Amino acid sequence: MTATALDQKVKAPPAPAIEVQNIVKRYGTFEAVKGVSFSVADGEIFGLLGPNGAGKSTLIRMMTTLVPITSGKAIVAGHDVAIDPDDVRRMIGVIPQALTSDPDLTVEENLSIYAKLYSVGKAEREHNINDVLEAVDLVKWRGAQVKTLSGGMRRRVEIARGLVHNPQIFFLDEPTTGLDPVSRIAVWEMLDNLRKRRKLTMLLTTHYMEEADKLCDRIAIVDHGNLVALGTPIELKRSVPGANVVEVHFDRETPEWKARLEALDGVTSVQAESAGFYRVLTSSGSKTTMQLVELAASLGETLTSLSVQNTTLDDVFVHYTGRQLRDEQVKPPVFTLPPRPGAQP
Ligand SMILES: Nc1ncnc2c1ncn2[C@@H]1O[C@H](COP(=O)(O)OP(=O)(O)O)[C@@H](O)[C@H]1O
Ligand SMILES: [Mg+2]
The missing domain is CATH 3.40.50.300 (P-loop containing nucleotide triphosphate hydrolases)
Structure with a gap:
């Protein structure tokens, strides 16, 4: 050869x-x-x-x-x-x-x-x-x-x-x-x-x-x-804009927080999950968290919880399909029992 x-x-x-x-x-x-x-x-x-x-x-x-x-x-x-x-x-x-x-x-x-x-x-x-x-x-x-x-x-x-x-x-x-x-x-x-x-x-x-x-x-x-x-x-996970997910709970709902969070360094998207609860995608979890805590302190607002996680494959799935993989899983059926005969309403 x-x-x-x-x-x-x-x-x-x-x-x-x-x-x-x-x-x-x-x-x-x-x-x-x-x-x-x-x-x-x-x-x-x-x-x-x-x-x-x-x-x-x-x-x-x-x-x-x-x-x-x-x-x-x-x-x-x-x-x-x-x-x-x-x-x-x-x-x-x-x-x-x-x-x-x-x-x-x-x-x-x-x-x-x-x-x-x-x-x-x-x-x-x-x-x-x-x-x-x-x-x-x-x-x-x-x-x-x-x-x-x-x-x-x-x-x-x-x-x-x-x-x-x-x-x-x-x-x-x-x-x-x-x-x-x-x-x-x-x-x-x-x-x-x-x-x-x-x-x-x-x-x-x-x-x-x-x-x-x-x-x-x-x-x-x-x-x-x-x-x-x-x-x-x-x-x-890297293909999704944002490397970390910051989850933050405030003790009360303030509608301005969505825009305030979006303006922090590194933030690529903010999802309002429920009253006072936001999911923030960011390229720098640590920077965003520091700024967020400072901002909340300067405004006199109270955080009830704060967590920083890496992006998961669920975030990847949402990014590519627009839906959550979790949503697709079979949900247990909800049963409502008929009232017992003679029961007080
Ligand atoms: N033998 C079949 N005849 C007709 N439709 C089928 C048959 N097998 C699967 N499908 C359909 O093809 C799609 C993909 O099914 P499947 O490969 O079993 O999905 P998964 O395994 O990801 O849950 C589904 O919409 C399912 O209803
Ligand atoms: Mg299958």
């Missing part, structure tokens, strides 16, 4: 684990995914963040061969999903959104059946099952029927099951939706450990900003079937 050929070989970027080009999914006349492109590097944890109905599951189903692609292309582990679906399936592990482990079987039986489906030989099967059970911290529970486990543990069984055939690329659709906060953090820690232990590329979907922020190397924000922003959590 000549020096130049060798240089070229060294410089050639490694092939991405996943490459999606202008991918579209139509159900009848409804376009659920409207021409999305991104690529995921080998070993990366990549997040699709968006509200319910954004098209996250549809994207995962296309990449994992579960629904046909209407147009565009998806290359997974070097194979075109539409041309070589079997090759793709051998390289991937998939955790669907719904819980799919068999509740009447034990943890180990669930894993074993899956490994057999993937034709993993006996010796390798035993080794892999031990290995993944250790990774998800369920060794002690291998003989327990899945229906006796908590939701968080059951999720971990499914994560173990998705890895039992040693896939290179792991797709997880809303891995922590429906879990309590403690179980959610346990799943995050486990996924983080998994990526340290084995060479694994992960693509996960979520509508939890904290989850995307904590776990993902890069995040694609999706909304109504479109990709609206893509970057590392830090890049996304």
Whole structure:
């Protein structure tokens, strides 16, 4: 090989684990995914963040061969999903959104059946099952029927099951939706450990900003079937004008405060949240806070609370879509009870 050929070989970027080009999914006349492109590097944890109905599951189903692609292309582990679906399936592990482990079987039986489906030989099967059970911290529970486990543990069984055939690329659709906060953090820690232990590329979907922020190397924000922003959590937050959010409560409502806050150094926007409560985006939390405190003192106004935070992915979502991600989450229904017969009004 000549020096130049060798240089070229060294410089050639490694092939991405996943490459999606202008991918579209139509159900009848409804376009659920409207021409999305991104690529995921080998070993990366990549997040699709968006509200319910954004098209996250549809994207995962296309990449994992579960629904046909209407147009565009998806290359997974070097194979075109539409041309070589079997090759793709051998390289991937998939955790669907719904819980799919068999509740009447034990943890180990669930894993074993899956490994057999993937034709993993006996010796390798035993080794892999031990290995993944250790990774998800369920060794002690291998003989327990899945229906006796908590939701968080059951999720971990499914994560173990998705890895039992040693896939290179792991797709997880809303891995922590429906879990309590403690179980959610346990799943995050486990996924983080998994990526340290084995060479694994992960693509996960979520509508939890904290989850995307904590776990993902890069995040694609999706909304109504479109990709609206893509970057590392830090890049996304930097792309929003204002680096900090200052939240301030005054002891009484004074309408002039909105304009006063807007005039402080570094302030890029001010939202009046409720009477006497403002959310201020600023490029310098410390400067704005100092000026604000001085101004309030000189006017004889009292602050009841003041906090400075970094911008969150929620601010990023608002910036790109004009709506809060939190608003989109399913709100519990409000029930009004009919009056009891004979009750006093
Ligand atoms: N099989 C289907 N037939 C018709 N519409 C569908 C089907 N699956 C999903 N959709 C629609 O496509 C949109 C995206 O759905 P989905 O990918 O499940 O979103 P997400 O996972 O982000 O919540 C939604 O409006 C949903 O109603
Ligand atoms: Mg979904």
